[in-house]
Amino acid sequence: MxxxxxxxxxxxxxxxxxxxxxxxxxxxxxxxxxxxxxxxxxxxxxxxxxxxxxxxxxxxxxxxxxxxxxxxxxxxxxxxxxxxxxxxxxxxxxxxxxxxxxxxxxxxxxxxxxxxxxxxxxxxxxxxxxxxxxxxxxxxxxxxxxxxxxxxxxxxxxxxxxxxxxxxxxxxxxxxxxxxxxxxxxxxxxxxxxxxxxxxxxxxxxxxxxxxxxxxxxxxxxxxxxxAPAFLERVRMASIRLRKQAELLVSMYSLAFDGVTGAGLLVGLRCIPPVREVVNMLYEQKLLCVPAGNNVLRLVPPLTVSDDEIDDAMRKIARVGKAICDMSVKRRKSLTDAAV
The missing domain is CATH 3.40.640.10 (Type I PLP-dependent aspartate aminotransferase-like (Major domain))
Structure with missing residues (x-):
């Protein structure tokens, strides 16, 4: 038809x-x-x-x-x-x-x-x-x-x-x-x-x-x-939660992330290492994300995402952020030792 x-x-x-x-x-x-x-x-x-x-x-x-x-x-x-x-x-x-x-x-x-x-x-x-x-x-x-x-x-x-x-x-x-x-x-x-x-x-x-x-x-x-107004209000509340936690990750893992962009449940986390490396590390954590331009990690959860799911996702990103920071520190130490 x-x-x-x-x-x-x-x-x-x-x-x-x-x-x-x-x-x-x-x-x-x-x-x-x-x-x-x-x-x-x-x-x-x-x-x-x-x-x-x-x-x-x-x-x-x-x-x-x-x-x-x-x-x-x-x-x-x-x-x-x-x-x-x-x-x-x-x-x-x-x-x-x-x-x-x-x-x-x-x-x-x-x-x-x-x-x-x-x-x-x-x-x-x-x-x-x-x-x-x-x-x-x-x-x-x-x-x-x-x-x-x-x-x-x-x-x-x-x-x-x-x-x-x-x-x-x-x-x-x-x-x-x-x-x-x-x-x-x-x-x-x-x-x-x-x-x-x-x-x-x-x-x-x-x-x-x-x-x-x-x-x-x-x-x-x-x-x-x-x-429905209640549905859209829930999306806005979820987006606030997601963004606040993303901003916290930037402050905690500054060697991994350096900014948050986007609106609503379309959030970007700007990465220090190549974003595709971060995507692959998150894949190993069983979290699916996609890259975007300007070395940004794109977070696009379903509109029905729960608070628990947001928290779980951000914990996994935090683990990756910590791993990146640890690797950066070790790399710097190795370079310093080699120079000495």
Whole structure:
């Protein structure tokens, strides 16, 4: 079954997403990279439908990650992901992370949209300040540019709010979501305002499996659970516990860790030794973590994580931190002895 036909579940989930967010229209797909691809298409189509066909460039931030299809890779713009898949798709421009003046100067008559992640996961679990996001919204309004948010990782409760953009108080034009929306089942979606959504007329996009009945049944239950105020409050309390313990580890094991980044239950622990070595040591402790950019260890527990599970995980990270510090001290002593 495809979206050529009415799927009752799609209507129910789309209505719920619109009730919970800024959105007037929703299109369903199967993954985060598909959602980002559609977000890019929708931004270009919006301007094209108004006769401004020159507005086709998307500006993104260095360090971002938007997916592994060719359009999403071009939006990401990082050589390590593009190597071997050249030529890079045109129509994308990256500016330095956090440098608003560079972003402002990059906006031109060719700019269709600015695409941001509220927290850069792959880029080192770097949080974009709310003040920056608000300035981006003002910049977009001033130049008739669309604001696109990639909430594939931050959406559906990860930051302690249903969506990461809520913290800043802005109203985006397009938001790409996936991952958490299916609670483990493949599903993605693009949320858009009416003015953007109406530009995507029948035939301009499609998906055979996007929004299939099973995916919609899952997404409906996930939204009912995660959007509950008590659930989101629990996520916020868990994130406070996790962050405090991570900051304590930094103070205790300064030869292993030197900073904490992120938001909600998306936390980064910046490492002194190569992060992949830390990941492997934690694997031996039966704790699964993943690396991120800037030598950051990414901690992304399930939203249902308990206090006991947080405490257990941090004890294991503490053991690794102590082992790293002990090895560093021994190495320094050996070097000193050798010099003497």
């Amino acid at each position: 495809s979206n050529l036909y009415t799927v009752e579940g799609q209507e129910q989930v789309a209505k719920r997403l619109c009730e919970l967010t800024f959105a007037d229209r929703v299109f369903f797909c199967n993954s985060g990279t598909e959602a980002v691809e559609l977000a890019i298409k929708a931004a270009r189509r919006y301007h094209h439908s108004r006769g401004d066909i020159s507005r086709n460039q998307i500006i993104t931030l260095e360090g971002g990650f938007h997916g592994r299809t060719l359009g999403a890779l071009a939006a990401t713009g990082r050589d390590e992901y593009l190597k071997g898949f050249e030529p890079r798709n045109p129509g994308f421009l990256q500016v330095p992370f956090g440098d608003f003046e560079e972003l402002e100067s990059a906006v031109s008559e060719q700019t269709a949209g600015i695409l941001l992640e509220p927290v850069q996961g792959e880029g080192g679990v770097r949080t974009i300040p709310c003040s920056y996001i608000r300035r981006v919204r003002e910049l977009c309004d001033r130049h008739n540019v669309l604001m696109l948010l990639d909430e594939v990782q931050t959406g559906i409760g990860r930051t302690g709010r249903l969506f990461g953009y809520e913290e800043s108080g802005v109203v985006p034009d397009i938001v790409a979501v996936a991952k958490g929306l299916g609670g483990g089942f493949p599903v993605g979606a693009v949320l858009a305002t009416e003015s953007v959504g109406i530009a995507m007329q029948p035939g301009s996009h499609g998906s055979t499996f996007g929004g299939n009945p099973l995916a919609m049944s899952v997404a409906k239950v996930v939204l009912d659970i995660v959007s």
